[in-house]
Amino acid sequence: MSIQTFLETFKANPATQLSAMQQERPIWWVMVGAAVFLILSAIFYFQLFLAMDPCELCVYIRFSQCCIVIAGLIILIDPKNNILKFLGLLLAWYAIIQGWAWSYELMHIHNAAHMVVDESMDFFAAAGDAAGAACSTDPRFPLNLPLDEWLPFEFAPTGGCGEDDWSLLGMNMAHYCLIAYTCFMIALAPLTFGWLRTFVGNNKQTQVVAQ
Template sequence: MSLQQRLKEFWGQFKATPADSLTHMQDHRPIWLVMVGGALFLILSAIFYFQLFLAMDPCELCVYIRFSQCCIVLAGLIILIDPRNHILKFLGLLLAWYAVIQGWMWSVELMKIHDAAHMVVDETMDFFAAAGDAAGSACSTDPRFPLNLPLDEWLPFEFAPTGGCGEDDWTLLGMNMAHYCIIAYTVFMVCLAPLTFGWVRSLKKLLPLKK
């Protein structure tokens, strides 16, 4: 059976029984491999394209975002050990949701700082009033990772902030890195929510039925 036929068959089954399809999907490895692959793509793009090729040093928020993407990879790897193990699935989903939500928040903060740093100000404009809280934000070269992990000491090239937040001028289709990170985390949320629903639904099947 060709890939096109398989996709067509899958789509037909999904339209007929979406809840059952989600329950079945989250119970197998391919979908979690996609999640791991997506997060790895973001990490490698940041390191090899932005940091090495474009020589854009990562800022404090950048390395925090990179940390959250590593957590998504780790969450997927935990689930991939055995997607049908509910304890592993719980731990993996808990870590994945933490990473996605925290990464989204860091991306929004970075976007605000970037917008404030690139704001065009004239003599009649109150910069601090227009920029809001982001106007007084500053990046540190001494990051504080969750659980006090010294990632900047263990892996300085990947996690030591050497740039300033909001200083980059890279854009694509009118959006900067922070915008694309927000989009990426939103996609993760949209995909993770139905998979989590499918897992919760599989848990209900284990509960004894009431008479």
């Protein structure tokens, strides 16, 4: 099917197309690929190339992105299996919402740590060392998973929250993480709707046949 044909079909009946799309593998590979890209960008570009050590919130955000990858892989086992789809979507929504919350917290810490009172002030002075006070070198992952012990390079926090000076187009890493998670939400919401529509429709058909 060409892109033009797909768009025309989608425009004519978007609900049906969403229901069909969420049962195919390509869209879930896109979700997995996007999360893997974010993880690899954090490790190879920021941590290795720019030598920016991850903070406590940074490793939590990485954890949420790994959860998105796992959620996608669960769904990819069989996109038409309702149990796998439910488990995958549940994990994906948890990871996206929690990742958005961690990014939002990191954004506020970064803004506070870089607040400018006057040109002569010391770095972090205006925030009362907000970055150091907000971070811990002993992370607490969900389910008490010792990820910092299993994979210390990826999940052991060695930097302070908010102390990075990296920016692109006036936005820092926390801003871009917020944008990424918002995109995940926007993309996952219609797919979740498509699955629920298919699930409810199949149950109604089963009830009719049973009668």
